[in-house]
Amino acid sequence: MRELFHEIGSTLRQNKLRTALTGLAVSWGIFLLITLLGAGNGLMNSFRGNMDQYVSQSISVEGWRTSKPYAGYKENRRIQLDQRDLEYTNGTQWEGTIENVISATASSSVKLTLEGRHADGWMQGQMPRQQEQDKLQMAAGRFLNDQDIREQRKVMVVSMAHANILSPGNPEALIGQWVNAGQIAFRVVGIYHTNEQDFRRSCPIPYSTYKRIYDRSDKVESITFTVDGLNSLEQHEAFENEYVGTLRRMHDVAPDDKRGIWVTNGYTENLQMNKAAGLLNTALWILGMLTLISGIVGVSNIMLITVKERTHEFGIRKAIGAKPGNILSLIITESVVITALFGYLGMLLGMLACQLLDKTVGQRGVNIGFETIHMMVNPSVDVNTALNATLLLIAAGTLAGMVPAWKAARVKPIEALRAE
DSSP, X not given: OHHHHHHHXXXXXXXXXXXXXXXXXXXXXXXXXXXXXXXXXXXXXXXXXXXXXXXXXXXXXXXXXXXXXXXXXXXXXXXXXXXXXXHHHTSGGGTTTEEEEEEEOOEEEEEEEETTEEEEEEEEEEOTTHHHHHTOOEEEEOOOOHHHHHTTOOEEEEEHHHHHHHSTTOGGGGTTOEEEETTEEEEEEEEEOOOTTOOOOEEEEEHHHHHHHTOOSSEESEEEEEESSOOSHHHHHHHHHHHHHHXXXXXXXXXXXXXXXXXXXXXXXXXXXXXXXXXXXHHHHHHHHHHHHHHHHHHHHHHHHHHHHTHHHHHHHHHTTOOHHHHHHHHHHHHHHHHHHHHHHHHHHHHHHHHHHHHTGGGOEEEETTEEEESOSSOOOOHHHHHHHHXXXXXXXXXXXXXXXXXXXXXXXXXXXXXX
């Protein structure tokens, strides 16, 4: 075995350019596959991270603008949800299906002021369960509670971005202080977490307090709830058709007007996300495998050239007693060595490229209004996938060397000795 590898090493050293070009094709194939899979995983992790901000079984409904005329009304009419919609959602008809109903008011722009420091914000009336719905992480203090709602307290929750402006150097000291929101003072009871690049300016106050101070109408900005017992896409679609269809009739919106009553269904969006993830993963594998195939074809071509160049040598070997199996194992082993060596190198470079993506693109955030999203989150490939891809490459390299090896093993010594 040692003599076999020594002979293969000698052959590779004598044909450095040919070996380098073959190795480049193989390494590039596995490198591109690992990098593509890592980038795809990073994108999907980013999308899933954004989707994880919301409860997967939650449904949010809000009024929007109609897209077509109906019942004597023109298109582009503003639809506003109201107390009737909230009562319908909480009605006995949906008992056991709709749970945890919460409503939110519209937002009012305010200027927060404390000891000469100012910060712009958006005051919004919310219910206590809104924290769970939006998955807000509290940095200090607490979120709104039921007692705040019942007593219509003048309390407020601010973002860490606000706290850093109003109480620089010690944002947590803002807890318990009274901050002027326009002409009205509110006591800060909590600070929700934001990073340095997050510019959210929402300031939740009790829903009842907002309605008493800023909006005494029966208008509701949005209604959010969770559903129980709906475990398939068909069930969710049937529920939406019945529930939203009733809301459309209550507000004289055309039955097929999808824009008049805007619905965000976490369950269906997760299904679409998983479907998109599967398609993206399949596309990346196809691209990577095509690149791998090009490398394998290169190995096969090089082996064919090698057999042709060494036909005379094989004739001498067989003339002095070498069996076809010896020639066969020599060519196949050479093919495996090339694919294994350069495939492993390509795998390492691909893993390093994923680390580089994580340190560069993965650290960059894009601000889209009140949210900061990262284009890539942990763009990596697990070790098992990388090893399986490399083993697949080695197996394919073995098959690629079979045809030229079989051709070399079948050559007749007399014909081989005549070859130039």
